[in-house]
Amino acid sequence: MAAPDHWTLLEVLRYRLGLTGSKQGCDKGDCGACTVLIEGRPVLSCLTLAARCQGLRVTTIEGLMPAHRAAGGEGADPVQEAFDRCGALQCGFCQPGMILSARALLNESPSPTREEIRAALAGNLCRCTGYTQIVQAVELCLAEAVGAEPPAPAWAPEANPWKTAPPKTRRPGAEKPERPERPERKGEG
Amino acid sequence: MSARDVHGPGPPWPEGFRVIGQAHPKIDGIAKATGIALYTDDLVLPGMLHAKILRSTRAHARIVRIDLDAARALTGVHGIVTGRDMPIPYGVIPWTPDENALAVDKVRFIGDEVVAVAAVDEDTANAALKLIRVEYEDLHAFFDPEEALHTPEPQIHEQTPEQKAKGHKGNVSKHVRLEFGDVDAALAASEVEVEDDYEFHGTTHTPIEPHCALAQYAPDGVLTVWSSTQITHYVQRTLARVLELPESKVRVIQPCLGGAFGGKSDPFALEFVVAKLAMITGRPVKCLWTREEVFYAHRGRHPMRMHYRTGATRAGKITAVDARILIDGGSYSSFGLVTTYYSGQLLTGPYHFPAYRFESTRVFTNKPPCGPKRGHGSVQPRFAFEVQLDQLAERLDVDPIELRRRNFQGENVATVNGQRVTSNGFLACLDAVERASGWRSRRGRLPFGHGLGIAGSMYITGTNYPVYPNPMPQAGVQIKVDRSGLVTVFTGGNDIGQGSNSVCRFIAAEELGLDPSDVRVVAADTDLCPVDLGAYSSRVTFMVGNALIDACRKLRAKLVAALAESWKVEPARVGLGLGLAYDREDPARKLTMREAIQLAETRFDTLGETGSYNTPALGGDYRGGTIGASPAYSFTAHVVEVRVDPETGRITVENCWIAHDCGRALNPMLVAGQMEGSAYMGIAEALLEDHGVNRFGLHAGPSLLDYRIPTSVDTPELHALIVESLDPEGPYGAKEAGEGPLHPSIPAISNAVFDAVGIRLKRLPFTPAKVLAALRERRTSERGAGAVPARAARDREGSC
Numbered sequence: 001m002a003a004p005d006h007w008t009l010l011e012v013l014r015y016r017l018g019l020t021g022s023k024q025g026c027d028k029g030d031c032g033a034c035t036v037l038i039e040g041r042p043v044l045s046c047l048t049l050a051a052r053c054q055g056l057r058v059t060t061i062e063g064l065m066p067a068h069r070a071a072g073g074e075g076a077d078p079v080q081e082a083f084d085r086c087g088a089l090q091c092g093f094c095q096p097g098m099i100l101s102a103r104a105l106l107n108e109s110p111s112p113t114r115e116e117i118r119a120a121l122a123g124n125l126c127r128c129t130g131y132t133q134i135v136q137a138v139e140l141c142l143a144e145a146v147g148a149e150p151p152a153p154a155w156a157p158e159a160n161p162w163k164t165a166p167p168k169t170r171r172p173g174a175e176k177p178e179r180p181e182r183p184e185r186k187g188e189g
Numbered sequence: 190m191s192a193r194d195v196h197g198p199g200p201p202w203p204e205g206f207r208v209i210g211q212a213h214p215k216i217d218g219i220a221k222a223t224g225i226a227l228y229t230d231d232l233v234l235p236g237m238l239h240a241k242i243l244r245s246t247r248a249h250a251r252i253v254r255i256d257l258d259a260a261r262a263l264t265g266v267h268g269i270v271t272g273r274d275m276p277i278p279y280g281v282i283p284w285t286p287d288e289n290a291l292a293v294d295k296v297r298f299i300g301d302e303v304v305a306v307a308a309v310d311e312d313t314a315n316a317a318l319k320l321i322r323v324e325y326e327d328l329h330a331f332f333d334p335e336e337a338l339h340t341p342e343p344q345i346h347e348q349t350p351e352q353k354a355k356g357h358k359g360n361v362s363k364h365v366r367l368e369f370g371d372v373d374a375a376l377a378a379s380e381v382e383v384e385d386d387y388e389f390h391g392t393t394h395t396p397i398e399p400h401c402a403l404a405q406y407a408p409d410g411v412l413t414v415w416s417s418t419q420i421t422h423y424v425q426r427t428l429a430r431v432l433e434l435p436e437s438k439v440r441v442i443q444p445c446l447g448g449a450f451g452g453k454s455d456p457f458a459l460e461f462v463v464a465k466l467a468m469i470t471g472r473p474v475k476c477l478w479t480r481e482e483v484f485y486a487h488r489g490r491h492p493m494r495m496h497y498r499t500g501a502t503r504a505g506k507i508t509a510v511d512a513r514i515l516i517d518g519g520s521y522s523s524f525g526l527v528t529t530y531y532s533g534q535l536l537t538g539p540y541h542f543p544a545y546r547f548e549s550t551r552v553f554t555n556k557p558p559c560g561p562k563r564g565h566g567s568v569q570p571r572f573a574f575e576v577q578l579d580q581l582a583e584r585l586d587v588d589p590i591e592l593r594r595r596n597f598q599g600e601n602v603a604t605v606n607g608q609r610v611t612s613n614g615f616l617a618c619l620d621a622v623e624r625a626s627g628w629r630s631r632r633g634r635l636p637f638g639h640g641l642g643i644a645g646s647m648y649i650t651g652t653n654y655p656v657y658p659n660p661m662p663q664a665g666v667q668i669k670v671d672r673s674g675l676v677t678v679f680t681g682g683n684d685i686g687q688g689s690n691s692v693c694r695f696i697a698a699e700e701l702g703l704d705p706s707d708v709r710v711v712a713a714d715t716d717l718c719p720v721d722l723g724a725y726s727s728r729v730t731f732m733v734g735n736a737l738i739d740a741c742r743k744l745r746a747k748l749v750a751a752l753a754e755s756w757k758v759e760p761a762r763v764g765l766g767l768g769l770a771y772d773r774e775d776p777a778r779k780l781t782m783r784e785a786i787q788l789a790e791t792r793f794d795t796l797g798e799t800g801s802y803n804t805p806a807l808g809g810d811y812r813g814g815t816i817g818a819s820p821a822y823s824f825t826a827h828v829v830e831v832r833v834d835p836e837t838g839r840i841t842v843e844n845c846w847i848a849h850d851c852g853r854a855l856n857p858m859l860v861a862g863q864m865e866g867s868a869y870m871g872i873a874e875a876l877l878e879d880h881g882v883n884r885f886g887l888h889a890g891p892s893l894l895d896y897r898i899p900t901s902v903d904t905p906e907l908h909a910l911i912v913e914s915l916d917p918e919g920p921y922g923a924k925e926a927g928e929g930p931l932h933p934s935i936p937a938i939s940n941a942v943f944d945a946v947g948i949r950l951k952r953l954p955f956t957p958a959k960v961l962a963a964l965r966e967r968r969t970s971e972r973g974a975g976a977v978p979a980r981a982a983r984d985r986e987g988s989c
Binding site: 021024027076087089094096117125 | 211212214215217218219221222223224225226227228230231233394395396397398399445446447448449450477479480625685686687688857858859860861862864865866867868869870892893894898900901902904906907908909910911
């Protein structure tokens with residue numbers, strides 16, 4: 001990969017590799033929309049010189065689903081599915097970075113508290129959601145990972161909308177659920 | 190079927206709703222989650238050039254000379270344009286065309302656009318900007334709206350002869366004075382009166398996606414512009430006007446949009462610049478603004494200085510409200526004409542005003558231009574008035590929720606300014622937040638430093654005032670039916686993240702008996718989609734939703750007729766739902782919707798329908814009476830719980846209960862997302878954000894580090910409580926949810942701070958310094974007068 005010396009990792013990802021899932025929101029390390037994982041740790045790609053990433057394993061938002069599939073899973077990464085199921089994606093612009101920060105948290109910590117979730121996502125600014133449905137998505141992931149029922153949102157006190165996992169979020173190695181609750185979606189915008 | 194048909198709040202089939210009312214995921218959610226959704230800056234065209242814009246370093250100056258020679262000579266530069274290349278002025282409101290794509294002979298704020306360069310890459314374009322020399326002749330610059338109001342010269346905008354003839358003052362952008370009933374007499378007769386001053390600062394939208402536009406000019410004369418806009422239709426019209434092209438030769442497409450909140454609802458310089466440079470160079474041109482440039486583009490919340498007098502009876506019934514408002518418009522009109530009206534027109538609910546007067550004056554200053562931010566024009570007066578209501582409750586020693594109940598205007602009423610209010614769930618909103626927050630056992634009883642505050646509000650669901658008056662539908666849709674069983678909805682509506690495309694999917698699936706995954710939506714492409722006016726005024730779900738129901742009902746009738754004919758049964762026996770067509774009296778007889786569609790296509794030929802919506806005649810019979818007239822109003826109440834540290838002056842919001850009457854929640858998860866996002870944004874405006882300039886007119890901090898929007902740890906627990914009043918004219922009874930729930934956050938915080946520590950915060954933002962000053966002032970005045978300390982704080986301060 002050839003690129004000018006002064007180019008950041010974000011520039012190389014977006015303009016050389018065509019990996020436009022990593023977003024540019026401020027280009028100076030304030031917003032977190034450009035977050036990628038380097039060796040599994042969340043890093044701001046707009047503040048990282050591309051040249052310094054040689055030989056390192058970089059995961060962008062585009063890489064999560066293939067990795068999940070390669071490990072025998074179906075659908076997208078459970079974090080991506082949970083963000084979708086919880087309505088956490090409004091404009092969606094901050095979410096590639098947010099989802100990678102959440103993925104890194106879940107990889108490292110099996111049962112973070114709500115405060116720890118909020119702290120882990122504090123480097124990713126979201127302007128749409130008020131963070132509530134984002135935190136709920138991470139908690140949904142955590143609950144499903146251990147087969148627990150996720151907390152119900154305030155707006156649905158009677159019927160928890162997130163009780164049943166959709167079939168395609170099946171984790172690698174997990175048994176296929178017996179009755180699919182929801183049809184497959186076709187990615188569409 | 191006429192455009193103004195009302196479809197009613199319920200489903201006209203016996204099975205009830207099968208899609209509506211459920212928490213289905215969004216149509217584009219998984220595409221956004223996996224990074225494949227394409228936003229404007231993700232688009233690349235072969236041979237594409239990159240444009241950068243040179244901005245004014247002067248707050249107010251005449252342009253004497255621009256020297257472009259060195260920039261033109263730079264290798265890699267392909268085109269340069271200045272204001273003289275596009276001299277036709279425009280404005281999103283056609284009555285106030287005071288903007289140019291690039292400054293023609295004057296700059297009006299630090300950051301105003303002057304020259305644009307297209308080059309092979311951004312680095313080269315930036316290098317070219319450094320070679321451009323602009324000679325300015327400075328003019329006196331205005332940063333204080335009071336000074337601008339009283340100083341007519343130099344004029345920031347030259348007045349037209351017509352304005353001069355009308356006696357317009359030099360730097361006044363718009364003046365509105367409206368009186369309903371005899372306010373002076375009502376105030377004179379009132380038993381209690383509260384009078385005070387309030388101040389709202391400037392705040393800005395801060396979408397995480399910076400503005401971006403990409404243009405291509407084809408040899409056949411068709412200009413295509415992809416833009417991060419929330420008003421595709423108005424951008425198309427304005428590009429055609431400024432570039433002197435027929436509208437039919439301008440195609441505007443909005444790709445995925447990374448947030449807007451009103452900040453992308455004007456035509457912006459970059460759209461004209463990429464278009465013109467593409468026409469000049471014959472190559473595609475893209476321009477992506479930096480974060481700093483987004484702050485200069487602004488169009489955010491207008492700073493307002495507000496004076497309110499409210500009269501009431503001893504029983505706590507409002508008798509009259511009198512408001513005087515000075516609005517700081519910044520350097521251009523934008524939506525300012527509407528803002529000036531909204532600052533008064535949208536206050537006349539959810540409470541009954543027997544008499545009401547407002548006098549609002551918007552002035553120009555040499556600052557980034559203000560415009561419509563979420564809750565356009567009405568968040569500021571709502572703050573002032575809801576704090577004043579709390580002051581009235583204090584004076585009368587009435588519970589603040591009870592005071593609001595006593596003044597509730599009711600359902601199906603006309604407001605004092607002639608607006609028609611239909612459904613109104615405000616009382617249920619008050620009940621919901623009172624219950625959820627434990628108000629009755631906690632308000633006034635928490636330890637010193639802890640408090641609860643209430644506020645209410647009302648907001649429009651679209652307006653019957655299209656920005657250019659015309660009798661055509663405000664929203665149109667078209668549906669195409671494929672033999673595969675797929676239905677595609679084409680809508681001009683702009684999905685800005687609020688989920689309007691998803692709402693189209695849910696409605697079409699409900700109406701046509703389809704699984705939601707068998708509905709796709711093509712939106713916001715002026716070549717492909719019927720006109721919708723855009724995503725502003727909380728209008729899209731209501732108007733596009735109604736237009737879509739209109740189209741779907743026509744198509745459903747054909748599907749049902751074809752099935753009834755084939756099955757030789759009465760049409761009333763044919764049911765459609767979740768992918769199946771079936772005989773209601775013989776459930777064994779059924780077809781998939783794919784088969785049903787093929788049957789109907791055989792019977793009726795190629796299937797497709799259009800639908801449209803227009804508002805009924807609304808508004809008061811006076812000049813400006815239609816501004817603020819809406820087919821339906823949403824209502825909101827918040828209770829906010831705060832903690833105030835009397836040592837540091839820091840306010841922490843711990844909980845916010847948000848009850849919002851959205852009519853019917855078409856998808857409660859999406860409604861909750863709007864409510865939470867709105868409340869978050871309001872809380873941020875109250876406590877953190879401040880969009881100001883320094884004494885030279887330079888932006889105080891155009892970055893996401895200096896302009897402090899809340900992170901996940903700054904945001905309190907938000908509890909969304911949905912109230913459904915079922916509006917008679919909304920699609921299935923739905924009203925807006927995207928803007929109303931912002932309003933009460935801000936006054937509710939002020940009112941909660943009063944409950945916590947006994948001070949009234951009337952000037953935004955509520956910084957620690959202001960809290961400490963108010964606490965000091967209260968202690969001093971209590972000591973000096975030997976007065977009884979404020980009721981809310983007295984008992985508890987000693988116990989702490």
